[in-house]
Amino acid sequence: MNQKKIGDVILDVRNISLSFGGVKALTDISFDVREHEVRAIIGPNGAGKSSMLNCINGVYTPQSGTIAFRGRTFDHMDSHEVAEMGIARTFQNLALFKGMSVLDNIMTGRNLRMKSNILLQALRIGPAEREEVRHREFVEHIIDFLEIQAYRKTPVGQLPYGLQKRVDLGRALALEPQVLLLDEPMAGMNVEEKQDMCRFVLDVNDEFGTTIVLIEHDMGVVMDISDRVVVLDYGKKIGDGTPDEVRNNEEVISAYLGTSH
Secondary structure (H helix, E strand, C coil), rough: CCCCCCCCCEEEEEEEEEEEEEEEEEEEEEEECCCCEEEEEEECCCHHHHHHHHHHHCCCCCCEEEEEECCEEEEECCCHHHHHHHEEEECCCCCCCCCEEEEEEEEHHHHHHHCCCHHHHHHHHHHHHHHHHHHHHHHHHEEEEEEHHHHHEEEHHHCCHHHHHHHHHHHHCCCCCCEEEEEECCCCCCCHHHHCCCCCCHHHHHHCCEEEEEEEEHHHHHHCCEEEEEEEEECCCEECCCCCHHHCHHHHHHHCCCCCC
16 A cells, blocks of 8 residues: 555544343444544454444444544434534445436435525525535536446446445445445455455545545455454454554454454
């Protein structure tokens, strides 16, 4: 990776514990994310990775611990507030509007940025029309960036899986996030699709300056594109450091890297 300037801590997760009934999903997890880095969260199935992202973006409320974003500390995050603060999320399972075009799907990511009321938006008059033109220009830029110009008017449900994942990334980028949470963005992809998605993730990080928090099972991908890696196993943190440090951590090797994928 080319040298880049990693900034100060933008997201600070402290002593997060989460249980469902008697089942502990996360136990006393702490780690931080620095501005402009690619921070990976790895671990076997059931390690608590998605639960951790769900705590960060307000889907789950942890029983204990705090999350600080740009110095503001929260006992729990509110999903709408998280989005307004500039944290966007993609999910393992695509939640796109299959009957809508690529352009319209990505436009839905601009909703929080729209100041006009819904009636003016529907009528497309005056300031609302000018505002929509600006938002469409921004979305067209994302479409160009993700190299999906040829599909802009195509219903998303007609696209191959790899392109649908790109649209999902585009919708998250439409929010103009400071931090982008990616939940297994390469799951189910073939080698070529993974290479494309890796390139886009690195370009988002580089060109937009977006901080990335990434869950991914493909260890080759994680080691190639991450600045730092945190490792979970059975809801506990067992490793945290650079890819090389994690790769050589005996506890990580026995829990995860030593297993076959």
